[in-house]
Amino acid sequence: MRLRALLDTDALGLKLLGGEGELDRSVRGVMTTDLRDPSRYLSGGELVLSGLAWRRDAADSDPFVRMLVQAGVAALAAGEAELGDVPEDLVVACARHRLPLFAVNESVAFATITEHVVRQVSGERAGDLAAVVDRHRRMMTSGPAGGGPDVVLDLLGSDLDLRAWVLSPTGRPVAGPKDAGPALPAEVCAKLAAEHLAATRTGRRAPHRVPLGGTTYSLFPVRGTGRAPQSAAGTGRDVRETVLSDWLLVVEADAGDWAEERLDLLYGVTQLIAVERDRRDAARTVRRRLAQEVLELVQTGAAPAEIAARLRVAAPVLLPGLGAAPHWQVVVARVEWEDDEAETGPVAQTLLEEILVDPLATGPEHSDRIAVAHTGEEAVALVPLPAVSTEHDGSETGILADALLESVREPLSAGLDGDGRVTLGVSAAVHSAEGLRGALEEARHARRVAAARPGRVCAAGHQELASHVLLLPFVPDDVRRAFTARLLDPLRDYDRRHRAELIPTLEAFLDSDGSWTRCATRLHLHVNTLRYRVGRIEQLTGRDLSRLEDKLDFFLALRMS
Numbered sequence: 001m002r003l004r005a006l007l008d009t010d011a012l013g014l015k016l017l018g019g020e021g022e023l024d025r026s027v028r029g030v031m032t033t034d035l036r037d038p039s040r041y042l043s044g045g046e047l048v049l050s051g052l053a054w055r056r057d058a059a060d061s062d063p064f065v066r067m068l069v070q071a072g073v074a075a076l077a078a079g080e081a082e083l084g085d086v087p088e089d090l091v092v093a094c095a096r097h098r099l100p101l102f103a104v105n106e107s108v109a110f111a112t113i114t115e116h117v118v119r120q121v122s123g124e125r126a127g128d129l130a131a132v133v134d135r136h137r138r139m140m141t142s143g144p145a146g147g148g149p150d151v152v153l154d155l156l157g158s159d160l161d162l163r164a165w166v167l168s169p170t171g172r173p174v175a176g177p178k179d180a181g182p183a184l185p186a187e188v189c190a191k192l193a194a195e196h197l198a199a200t201r202t203g204r205r206a207p208h209r210v211p212l213g214g215t216t217y218s219l220f221p222v223r224g225t226g227r228a229p230q231s232a233a234g235t236g237r238d239v240r241e242t243v244l245s246d247w248l249l250v251v252e253a254d255a256g257d258w259a260e261e262r263l264d265l266l267y268g269v270t271q272l273i274a275v276e277r278d279r280r281d282a283a284r285t286v287r288r289r290l291a292q293e294v295l296e297l298v299q300t301g302a303a304p305a306e307i308a309a310r311l312r313v314a315a316p317v318l319l320p321g322l323g324a325a326p327h328w329q330v331v332v333a334r335v336e337w338e339d340d341e342a343e344t345g346p347v348a349q350t351l352l353e354e355i356l357v358d359p360l361a362t363g364p365e366h367s368d369r370i371a372v373a374h375t376g377e378e379a380v381a382l383v384p385l386p387a388v389s390t391e392h393d394g395s396e397t398g399i400l401a402d403a404l405l406e407s408v409r410e411p412l413s414a415g416l417d418g419d420g421r422v423t424l425g426v427s428a429a430v431h432s433a434e435g436l437r438g439a440l441e442e443a444r445h446a447r448r449v450a451a452a453r454p455g456r457v458c459a460a461g462h463q464e465l466a467s468h469v470l471l472l473p474f475v476p477d478d479v480r481r482a483f484t485a486r487l488l489d490p491l492r493d494y495d496r497r498h499r500a501e502l503i504p505t506l507e508a509f510l511d512s513d514g515s516w517t518r519c520a521t522r523l524h525l526h527v528n529t530l531r532y533r534v535g536r537i538e539q540l541t542g543r544d545l546s547r548l549e550d551k552l553d554f555f556l557a558l559r560m561s
Contacts, residue, residue, distance in 0.1 A: 013107060
């Protein structure tokens, strides 16, 4: 279709800001993005939709537009919902590079434009198939009240007598038909996701047909609306960019002998479901930005008070209605391809967001309590815990490394087989901003421990960096330093700000073998003052000085510091 046709469609709410002489350009697809550099996901001919979250100041506009032009996009449409009027510097940059620019009225959803373009580019279907697609389109573009992808799957059942489900790449059910019998068992979901990833990695032609337990399933990739439309013959871009993040449509039928029209319909349905995927990604923008800000503060050595302020902003977004400040855990993930030097941080970010979703949760919006940033080749998740309980053995509950991978190891191993690896590290829970830097280092070192193990998908937790491990001669010095920093940095920061002498008090308490009277006498303190200081030490570190294991950890940390 032509750009001119978009401008002539009043329902799309587009206003031309520049490029009057370029309106005969053809549009071959749509991509919604707020990435600073989306070029790797562009194949040419797209209408790019952007909320302009990538723009921090006027200097960002020209490089962004230049990248779009080099990728061969047809036009840029900028939403007015975030910043109001489209910035003048973006208008000037588009004029300089002869890129048509539209403003999208804040009352019009990007999904409405996407659906219109996808429908026009794909062409109208004939007869009853066209009616089915149109009904799906109207349901999908009606917003949350329309029921999302579940309604599309219900219509597949009612109109074409097909049972279908949408799964994440890890096999988690995202959507399924209502009142269509029992849900797919978890082990079947995992096997189907594994078959899909393996088939995609080896370049096999879709749909992928998988016989399981006497039933044949057909698997259709669900890819972002910014890519070229799916076809039975198309293989798209380098699969390593999306193989670990794309959803899949599972149909309980053998598509091997289907007519071309029926296959085209299912590919059209995947495009409709991809709109829901794009909505989910757009909803994650705020959480990703919060995580990125906290990560930058931690890595640049910002004051704990500044980090704490950002955490207070993040807490109500990630845990709405929470009264008290939560505890936090840090999870670090890395995706590595043996023969690829490209930045893998965005791939790891999307994958980590999926891995951290409760495997028993269904639906596309269950990751709204996770904030994941990426830097270079790794992704970093900031996970809030509304409360940290203590088990009978004194260990704290929260995210455990082994449990994290239990339900996703099989499909991910299949998707990585040949040349890929995923490694994760999980920190202990921290109770304040002072402990966040140590938690980040601890998670990174745990990931390195996981990377030293065999296997395509590996994880390690903070428990594996316990004090007795640090006594082993082959443990690197930086692992020892991270352990010491996580345990003692909160006390040092507190002493520096309040002159509380917690470190000397801790040393004296350990030297006195935990005797309150002897320690108080040694420090010339009242016993109640000593108890207050020890209580503060336990509060800041999450440790219990009545436990032998915690005393040993403090003793070793002090000796190694």
